[in-house]
Amino acid sequence: MHEAQALYDLLRGEASKFAAVSTLSLDDVRQTLYLMCLEHVAGQDSYNPLLGTPENYIMGRLWGLVERWRPYRPLEENDHCLPDNLKVPGVDELLIDAAQRLVEERVRDDLASADRKAAFGVPTSVALVTHGDRTVSEVARLWGKSRWRVRKAVHQHRITLETGGEFAGQSAV
Structure with missing residues (x-):
């Protein structure tokens, strides 16, 4: 238990940085960080010493959590950074395309x-x-x-x- 508290005290200062880029509150991030420290000390996580220090491993897990809880930002209308295959057409375009394919199939069948x-x-x-x-x-x-x-x-x-x-x-x- 003391090991988990020591690890948590070492990493607690970083919690505010994670909370700043997430929709999670600072308390939620701190509680999650403490839980990750307890899991690590109990050996219940999938930490591999060959891949780095326990601190880096826990920070990586916390970063993954924060990535899932980032604030939603809708894409702008003229957002050109997306490749064409990721741009989603509107509902009207999808309905028109489906109707056009149906007509083309009927013409081919005829x-x-x-x-x-x-x-x-x-x-x-x-x-x-x-x-x-x-x-x-x-x-x-x-x-x-x-x-x-x-x-x-x-x-x-x-x-x-x-x-x-x-x-x-x-x-x-």
Whole structure:
């Protein structure tokens, strides 16, 4: 108990400095400091002698406590010291962004649905060229057919679309 009192007396002068930068009162800081001194003397803290003196360890713990109890200061409107990823948009911006993403998703879904409907009844090799992102050479290589035959099937499909008729499946690849 005397050791804790001696340690507290040694560090008590620093308590006012900690209380000055915190929302905690001077009495709260002094009580916390005394409690930390008691914990240290009883061996109930996680002090490691290899990392410094007991005084430095207790002051570090007290500084951590004070950091958590600093007065709140709202950011100014033109505070440019924050990186862009830490600046939080307003509620209006978040709602507008969410609505815009929803509309974009619906448009993508509608386009994908229209693309599927346009490719309905079309042989896969022709659909890969006309509705996909494959070239005639790639499709011919994938299907093991000649490029001429794939080109002919694609051409026939385009003519059928222009005339408004059904796709004749007999010459498809």
